[in-house]
Amino acid sequence: MTAALNINHTFPNNTRKNIYKSALASLYEKKKIWNKLNEDRLLRQKEKELDKARLHHKKLYAIYGKKYYKLIGEYGDYYVLEDALKNLPSSQFVIQVNRYSFSGMRTSRAVLKIDKSTNKMFLSEDTLRVYFKPYEIESIKYNPRNT
Incomplete structure (x- = not known):
């Protein structure tokens, strides 16, 4: 760091040192x-x-006039607005998740946690006893031959 200080030389030596310090x-x-x-x-x-990368190239579903992302995991699939x-x-935080079945959409509450550093999602179906299970958002499959 460089600094230009205009200190009068008529000041006593101790005063000049204090000004420099x-x-x-x-x-x-x-x-x-x-x-x-x-x-x-x-x-x-x-x-x-x-945050941008988390939702970039992810598949959106339009169900009943609303847009949903699909969370895919080993324990089942969920749809989130x-x-x-x-x-x-x-x-x-607590979030509303939906399961799609033959009888329609079933709504339930779940706890969602996102690891910001690795961008992984963890979901717990039970809000009282929280056991997180890993999920990911369904991606669009990219085929370079179709471009």
Whole structure:
């Protein structure tokens, strides 16, 4: 860091040293604040990119005039409203999920948790005893020959 300080040479030596020390300390504090703000900005930017990537190239289903994403897992498939997955909090939350059967859509409540760093989804059908099971959103199968 370079700083230009205009200090009068008529000041006593101790006063000049104190001015230099305070100027360097303030520059150091500014640098720390700028680094912290930059880290926060980069973290927010990374979260936005992960949110975009989570729903990019995912299959949307139109059922009864509403748009749903399909969560595929080993324990069954669930349909979640498109709006519910747009703005997700960082902690776990209760969400309305639907199961599609021959008799129609069955609605239930479940707890959804998303690991922000790995972008994995975990769902628990029971809201009282929470046992998370891994799920993923169904992707559009890309075939390069059709383009």
